[in-house]
Amino acid sequence: MKSITDMIVEGDVYNINEVIEAALKNSKPLDVLEELIAGLHRAGELYQKGEIFIIDIMSAAETFKEAMKIVQPALGKAKRKFLGKIVLGTVEGDIHDIGKNIVAVMLEGAGFEVVDLGIDISPEKFVEAVKMHKPQIIALSALITSTMTKMEETINALKKAGIRNKVKIMVGGAPVSERYAQSIGADSYAIDAVGAIDKAIALLK
């Protein structure tokens, strides 16, 4: 029989529910959660090594989310201790969300409380979200070079609202680079979803 960790890596969304239900009869919900998270980590590592691809990691993410529908209520009082809170979204003008969705699930699996604002998010909406959710980190995604400029506008909007120093800013997406992140005054740049976890953890220190 496959382990829960393997089922996440393989994206076995068809059988995960019954396996999780069985596991919860014999194990603590937090232990089951650990196995799910280990699967997501493993999938992320394989993606970074080029051994699996976006299609596979999306299946892993979908399977994790499916499993969490059962694990989350079972956690009950034994609530997860989150590492921190992240607000993320794709910047204004950009309606791509595959990469952002993968990052959201990976961060959630890594222990962050994630508030996903969605796509085409204006600087003003990011400002409102920071005021409302009070995250430690805000993560901005862009897939098109011509929408990247909205990252800088978002940072400027946070400055204007007087809350720039209350939140760390992480940026990512295909056209973004380390140097671009520095040039617009972001605190961190993540090359991919697994990189985003490491960078987010580093930002909390």
Place this chain on the structure above:
Amino acid sequence: MFRIITNLMKGMLKSKLGIHLSGAERFMLTSMYSKVDRIASMLVAGNVHPQLIDSNYDFVRLTSSVEANLELFEKLLERFPNFDGTMTANWLGLAGCGQVEMGTTMRILPLVEPSPAIYALDRNSLEELPMPEMKGYLEKQIQLSAEVQDRYPEIISPPIILGSWDLAMLLRGEKLISDFRLFKDFKTSKDWEQKKKIQKKGDPNYLSRLLDFTTEASIAIGNLYKENGVKMLGMVIVNQYANPPIMSPFDFTTYIYPYVERVWKEFKKYRPTAGYMPPSPNDMKKILQYPALSGIACFNNYMFPQNEYGLTAPEYDEEMITYSKEIKVPYTYIIHGKFLRDGTEKEIEAQIARVCKLAVEAKAPLSIGLSAVPLGTKLSKVDLIIEAINKYGVYK
């Protein structure tokens, strides 16, 4: 066509006699893996952000007017007269691929490349979708292709059409990935219980029905190009959404390639290439065994792993250049837009010098091209690329 063949013959003769080649001659000879005087340079016009050339041209204007594209192309040629090959003179991008005429709505903003906003299959069933017709953006795209071939006969400008997978992506969006997963899991499962569970999640045969439809649609689009005066020789069939990191080369060749080959076979007499960009030289060697994928459109570093500055793995270039000698297909080294935009002039020159040295020492024809010139790029860096090729890329 006649002009291209004449130029090619002239170029071969000049190369033999050691006479300086024109840019078009150098580009064509390099494409055919013939001896040339120096490394060829290539610019994909449609990937230069229009605002960098002239602020009067934005995507709203460019997707509404064939003439606007031709005007901007002329301005681009004036600004960058020294590239050996300058092609794809259109800024319609994803708007002109045919899916809009089948029901997908695009979002077209002045400064942002057109993207799909509502997919045809979100509103209609597959059975309701029409085959593409000569209207709308597709008509503009075809008219533009014919016009460019007519006005610039010395420029290689084959038609570029979307293949079965990419067309399906533009009709179905991200849901295509779930369709693929269901299809693959059902096909590879040997256990009937498991197959039943897969069927509960969705229809595992939907993908093959959709790809059958888009294969026919892709062929229909190719025929519209042909019937409306576009010269088809060297046409390119693109499936960029099937490239890594989206899908593994194994999945692509096993499940998607048969559809790609159907389109390729339909136009075989025009010597088409189905563009596919593998993630490493090893994958490249496997990919090039497939007849539809064996052309120049695949042989580049576009999808090789990148570092945080947008530079692809330098260790792969030597292997690719050595391999290019074996199979007599020129390697194209592509500079990614973000490296061009964010790299310093010194760093860009160093990369050009490095790749040129490898090709010059190996006496292997090579092209150097730009994947994109994004907003925020200093155009002097584009000029620098030509200067650096002239400085380091001359064959002895």
